[in-house]
Amino acid sequence: MVVGNVFIEISIIIVIVAVVSGIVKLLKQPLIIGYILSGILLMSFNTIKSLDIISTFSEIGVALLLFIVGLHMRPQIIKEVGKVSLLAGAGQVALSFLLGFFASKLLGFSNISSLYIGIALMFSSTIIVMKLLSDKGELDTLHGKISIGILIFQDLVAIIALIIISSLSQNSGFGVVILSLLIKGTIAVAILSGISIYILPRLEYFFARSQEFLFLFSIAWGLGLATLFHIIGLSIEIGALMAGIILSMSPYHYEISSRMRVLRDFFVILFFVLLGSQVILPQTVKEFLPILILSL
Numbered sequence: 110m111v112v113g114n115v116f117i118e119i120s121i122i123i124v125i126v127a128v129v130s131g132i133v134k135l136l137k138q139p140l141i142i143g144y145i146l147s148g149i150l151l152m153s154f155n156t157i158k159s160l161d162i163i164s165t166f167s168e169i170g171v172a173l174l175l176f177i178v179g180l181h182m183r184p185q186i187i188k189e190v191g192k193v194s195l196l197a198g199a200g201q202v203a204l205s206f207l208l209g210f211f212a213s214k215l216l217g218f219s220n221i222s223s224l225y226i227g228i229a230l231m232f233s234s235t236i237i238v239m240k241l242l243s244d245k246g247e248l249d250t251l252h253g254k255i256s257i258g259i260l261i262f263q264d265l266v267a268i269i270a271l272i273i274i275s276s277l278s279q280n281s282g283f284g285v286v287i288l289s290l291l292i293k294g295t296i297a298v299a300i301l302s303g304i305s306i307y308i309l310p311r312l313e314y315f316f317a318r319s320q321e322f323l324f325l326f327s328i329a330w331g332l333g334l335a336t337l338f339h340i341i342g343l344s345i346e347i348g349a350l351m352a353g354i355i356l357s358m359s360p361y362h363y364e365i366s367s368r369m370r371v372l373r374d375f376f377v378i379l380f381f382v383l384l385g386s387q388v389i390l391p392q393t394v395k396e397f398l399p400i401l402i403l404s405l
Contacts, residue, residue, distance in 0.1 A: 115159050119379075122151060122163075126378060141240060144378055148385020157386050167383045169332070170376025171236055172349040176331035177373055178239050179353020180366045181248040182257060190251070194258025201259065202266055206231045209403065216399050230403065232267050235260045235346060240377060264347055293341040298351070301334070305355040317361055320368075327365045328372075330356065 129150065130143030151157050210227035218226065238260060239248075247253040316323045331352045338348025356362055393400060 115162055118156070118159055119163070121156060122147070122379070122382060125151060125156075126382060139241065139244070141237060141381055144381030145385035145388075148382040149388050149390070150385075151382065152386035152388075153390070157382075160383075160386075163379050163383055166376050167380035168345060170373060170378070170380045172332055172335040172345055173328075173369060173373040174236060174239060174243070174377055175346050175349035176327075176335070176353040177366050177369055178243065178248060178257060179350040179355075180357050180362045182254070182350070182354050182357060190254045190258050194255050195262060197255065198259040198262030198266075202231045202263060212403060213399075216402065218399075226403065228270055231270075232263045233260060235264060236377075236380065261347070261350065264344060267344075290342045294343055297337065297341060301351065301355055305358060309355070309359065313359055313361065323361065323365065324368050327356070327369060331369075 126144060126147040129147045130140050133140060133143035133146070148157075157163065206227045208227075209230035210223045213223035213226040214220075238256060242248050242253045242256065248257070316326050331349055334352035334355075335345045335348035338351065339345045356365060359365070
């Protein structure tokens, strides 16, 4: 009975998303706006009840999106735009934090609140930016590559910021946590690099003999590495991106990418619906002026 209820709920969500997105499409706006508006509408009418299940589906969508983006980020490309992305990302993070912090202070927020707001404004939405770049076919452009590099840098800074906040609240050793994370991350990347150089090329022909098995292996590889990185303390997003980058050296990476897109699109829709459902309209209206100023 529970399974049936979840099926009906997701079916209703997809139908409403299709209608709202159709209206947004007629207005010549990105479909992402339709997904988010659908989430706001569904939550307003208390339609979304299976939040845990939909949240899990949305995480799968995020992992698949980042995995496909990684398939377009060959190591040569990372080397090409790495320095520019690092410098631009560091400048953007620092400037956004300072502007956010002092703007919050001028709006009357406390030091702690201003600090959190400044940290929040440091980061872009990796999923939204990468989805837009993917939809416009701009992942392989120069500005697309640099943008992805900046987003990766932001994600790494976000992990460090979360560790600092967590260690302060739990009185745990920040240095120990960071060192442990660096060691685990380095070991994981070293092992995966070895697999990509010495093992995967020998197995590619075996995978490619069956298109269905190639598709299955790709999903297992992407979600498996995303889970591995989550376990060692890094994010699911970075793990999925790394999985895609490693497979980008395969001669079958374009085929893998094209086959994964339909699956990605379905799960990513649920991510944006869930994102819209988290907008609290009464609170948004109450804090409209600070939200408007900080958004600008």
